[in-house]
Amino acid sequence: MTVAWEHLLALGWPLLAALAIGFVVLRSVATMARRDRHHPGHRFRARLLAAIAAPAALTLPLFFLLVAVQATPLRPEWAKPMRHALAVAGLLALTWLAVRLIGAIEQRILRQHPVDIADNLAARRVQTQTRVLSRVAQGGAVLVGVSIALMTFPAIRQLGMTLLASAGIIGLVAGIAARPVFGNLIAGLQIALAQPIRLDDVVIVEGEWGRVEEITSTYVVVRVWDERRLVVPLQWFIENPFQNWTRTTAQLLGTAFLWLDYRAPMAAIREELTRICESDERWDGRVCVAQVTDADQHTLQVRLLVSSCNSGALFDLRCAVRERMIEFLQQNHPECLPRWRLERGGAVDHPPPGDIPGGHAPEYTASPGAEDVTPEDRIAHAGGARD
Numbered sequence: 001m002t003v004a005w006e007h008l009l010a011l012g013w014p015l016l017a018a019l020a021i022g023f024v025v026l027r028s029v030a031t032m033a034r035r036d037r038h039h040p041g042h043r044f045r046a047r048l049l050a051a052i053a054a055p056a057a058l059t060l061p062l063f064f065l066l067v068a069v070q071a072t073p074l075r076p077e078w079a080k081p082m083r084h085a086l087a088v089a090g091l092l093a094l095t096w097l098a099v100r101l102i103g104a105i106e107q108r109i110l111r112q113h114p115v116d117i118a119d120n121l122a123a124r125r126v127q128t129q130t131r132v133l134s135r136v137a138q139g140g141a142v143l144v145g146v147s148i149a150l151m152t153f154p155a156i157r158q159l160g161m162t163l164l165a166s167a168g169i170i171g172l173v174a175g176i177a178a179r180p181v182f183g184n185l186i187a188g189l190q191i192a193l194a195q196p197i198r199l200d201d202v203v204i205v206e207g208e209w210g211r212v213e214e215i216t217s218t219y220v221v222v223r224v225w226d227e228r229r230l231v232v233p234l235q236w237f238i239e240n241p242f243q244n245w246t247r248t249t250a251q252l253l254g255t256a257f258l259w260l261d262y263r264a265p266m267a268a269i270r271e272e273l274t275r276i277c278e279s280d281e282r283w284d285g286r287v288c289v290a291q292v293t294d295a296d297q298h299t300l301q302v303r304l305l306v307s308s309c310n311s312g313a314l315f316d317l318r319c320a321v322r323e324r325m326i327e328f329l330q331q332n333h334p335e336c337l338p339r340w341r342l343e344r345g346g347a348v349d350h351p352p353p354g355d356i357p358g359g360h361a362p363e364y365t366a367s368p369g370a371e372d373v374t375p376e377d378r379i380a381h382a383g384g385a386r387d
Helices: 003-038 040-071 076-112 121-151 154-165 167-177 179-194 234-239 265-276 311-332 375-386
Strands: 200-203 209-213 218-226 228-232 252-260 283-297 300-308
Touching: 040 076, 076 121, 121 179, 121 209, 179 234, 209 228, 218 234, 228 234, 252 311, 265 283, 265 300, 265 311, 300 311
Parallel strands: none
Antiparallel strands: 200 209, 209 218, 218 228, 252 300, 283 300
């Protein structure tokens, strides 16, 4: 009975001490976090302590238990599995601590660079790099921690050595199978460094207009204008062309087309377009132009070119310009709106050549290249035709 109590005491005091240490660490860290939360200069430390409180309260007691078990007079067949279990648990707890620490640093950087401001180009660049690199770092920490923990098992370590010895065909098959995973991982690093896309970028992907809502370690979520979500693998953005409307700046040019009659007063249209742009706060003051860009047998094509600070404001500005210009033409120049003309009464009488405004009608028509024909050639040609 004495031996049993000795073993029980040898097992009990390290466990109680570890629980006490864990409780003290948790309470101390929580108290420091609450105290720093109300201090403007210590808010980051408060968030950092709040993030690592739980894993720290677990990691420190586990390593204390490991040291205590090694110092206790336990039988080798009991002490060895206990030390192994505590070492594995300590490694996993340390991995959890590293993941929480990386997440806390990521949140700190994201708060310092908000994207809900007018000029958020630099903030979106920083947020994109931070999110992608944080995911990669957290994934690497988990991979390293779990790998080290698994390698402490002799059977798994021997299995790994066996696989390495025969890694020819198996390595090839595994590489082919893991190609999408490693491809997306490398694509994520490329996107974080080269930044072809960033968070809140306006992009055209597969014919869909949307904003980059989220960038993970394997895919990108694009929020389409009608609230749908387009999930695209990271590797797609490296291997396929796409449009990025906010690559260097959010400012954009947009057009509104009108099809008008040939009697459209372009001077009045330009004055009205200037007045519309100057009265609309969505116009950024850069471009306000009205041009005739095409003409067919019925109408003129008039392009109204305007600029705005971002794509959303530009779309609304284009709609407003189009609606207000049509209203202006209806009220002041209804004759310039497009219409079909029908002529009744058969043949149409043409005025004599002398009555044509701006000059005389030509005596004949000729195809290009006939400019070198002399009057004598025409008389000879006409006489031959009569004969």
